[in-house]
Amino acid sequence: MIGQYTRRKVTNYLMLTLCGLATLAAIAILLLVVGYTAVNGLPYLNLEFITQTARPLGEPGGGMRNEIIGTLILVGLASAIGLPVGLLAGSFLAEYGDGRVGTAVRLVADVLTGVPSVVIGIFVYIIMVRSMGTFSALSGGVALAIIMLPIVARTTEEMMRLIPATYREAALALGISRWRTIISVVIPGAMTGIVTGSMLAVARITGETAPLIFTALGNRFGFSGLLNPIAAMPLQIWRYATSAYDTWHQQAWAASFLLVIFVLFINISVRWLTARRYGYTR
Amino acid sequence: MSHETDWERPLEQRAKIVVERLNAWYGPVHAIHDISLTILDRRITAVIGPSGCGKSTLLRCLNRMHEVQPGARAQGEVLLNGENIYASGVDPVTVRRRVGMVFQRPNPFPTMSVFDNVAAGLKLHSLLSRTRFADTVERALRRAALWDEVKDKLKKNGAALSGGQQQRLCIARALAVEPEVLLMDEPASALDPMATLAIEDLMRELVQDTTIVIVTHNMQQAARVSDKTAFLLANAQGAGELIEYGDTPQVFTNPKDERTEAYITGRFG
């Protein structure tokens, strides 16, 4: 009996320690990724990196101005399409989403979240790139918009459902129409939530690479219109990383560091915002 | 040993649990203050008092379940058969093995069958070879007066029983490891009157060979089932204190403290 009791105690400590170690490992991986990116990228991240375009191979220096601008344009395009549509879809789900149509839309949104981004890229390639005959910034924006759509829609829905029904009823009782109620009462009330959801969606698509291979393609020269191929940071990181040249690797690290800083900054500020607004502590 | 001769033994010999100056906290909140009392062997001790008086906390200190909650701690002595369960080096796991507990709301394991629910404790301690589980499970279910109702559905989900049956299942689960003491935290508060009566009858049966401490907000129940009654009341700081402790008939018919009288006559609480 003593032996058995000892074995139980040992198992207990062993398993609990393993759980702690697993957590340590998970956190260590994040720190390693961010740490290596910082150490390898920081030395090359300077004014030149942001303001200069790429130099020919062999020449030192140069930067990613085109890629940074390209990513900004792509994300801007995607937001211009994805945010309003996502907001509308989310409002629809929150207000009218209990019927059969709502359930179907919600299901589609959920399934869309699970669709690999590479498949979305191919899809946009077929409907836009092939029919228009050229890779383009626009198609890249559309692909990214499709990725952000379900994220924005579902956060909007959840946040709008948090608005107490009494607010809504008060406005409706005053004879205000349903859509005006939504616009003037529900959406402002859910604003913080919607903004944070949108920020998360933007952070998510900024680093997306796979769909851009089939749509934005990349462009060694500067921006030349929405209907032409456009450069993007994540694409360039991939190309540089899989190249054989040290100078390109350095540029890839620097760009990665920029991306990581941006994405982590958004995520952490979202945490901070939600924690303040909703007293969310977990 | 019959009941009668048992009563005549000196108090200290009949003591099962001796609580000495027990204090308990939830974080900064002082929940019970300086409680001392002696719980007799093979008797039912009822702990009564208005809500928030610390009666559940006191109960949970008796098998070191109090400290399971985040930020909760206890100080003082609880002697089980003369050994302090709060002494350093005492593993709460062994304490809980000897002092079983039944909770306010029935909490069978919904992922287990009726049989496995009762056998859960046996499996933990590997008290028996698996083939002999069956006998012990049956005995525990019989003692919990549930056997006849569930003997044909031992493989059914434990959570599919009625509320009263679920609570008796939880009692059977606690009894299966043959604890020396059974703590019951308002065991009938979530049940209908018939199920409540069944549980009370059961307690009178069980106390033949175990010690029972029951927390209840129902004074009739305390009067009906218990041998000893402890009355707790929160002091000005909100910490529960022991106001009166004595034989149940005396506490209910001739309370020594006027606050006890006020409470049992329903003037507050």
Place this chain on the structure above:
Amino acid sequence: MVAMTGYLLESAWPAITRLGVEFLTRVEWDPVQGIFGALPGIYGTLLTSVLAMAIAIPVSLGVAIFLAELAPNWLRGPASLLVEMLAAVPSVVIGLWGLFVMVPVIRSPIERWLGQSLGFLPFFQGPPFGVGFLAGGLILAIMALPILTAIARDSILAVPSSQREAMLALGATRWEAISQAVLPYARSGIVAAAMLGFGRALGETMAVTMVIGNGYRLTPQLFSPGNTMASKIAIEFNEASGDLYIGALVELGLVLFAITLVVNLLGRIMIRWMAPGQRVGAQQ
């Protein structure tokens, strides 16, 4: 969704009609000859994802248990945040890190050591390349970890404390209470987490593309360079010429789409199937 399926089908049509059912079972991939077989890609996708789950499920369960059950209050928030931030790091950055930091470590000592000590198993034979299925599986494990952890943690937190206490009151150790009361109660959430993580791993593209080594083989050797469907598409799409070649890649995408869809739907069905325990429990 329907439009998406439709367009994909239409575009893959030349390949589907020309390559037939053999597309799914053929091993060769030779654009010059016009021979395309998806099997090594399907195999690579499943192999790396299963490998990833074999690593990520136990680890993320451990993390989830720690965060939900063991961590002191002051640690819980920051630790959860850090684990979740891992999900925010872009795939391509994880890939870059994987390629330049993780892969060298995998080549030596990990693969060298595995080859020497377990080399009698077919999985651990062959030269240690570093890049390959093993690296792909590991990088996918890292990428699936945050979502697995988050869902598992939330379903553990949703277990009523009465379940934990019931087991503890029987004289269980903390681990016994977790493994015998808490985890069984939370199992549908944990299964959901696993399915979602698996779906994510199946479709993950960039990071895998960068560390899997661009081979196209059907081999049990984990050190061997390979490809998943997603990485194959990403690597070859811009070089592909001709309707048939592009069609074959699109068809590969279609197969990937179908598999992720099935996994996601299976996940939902399994959750529903597992639900009785959860539902009854919820009554308490």
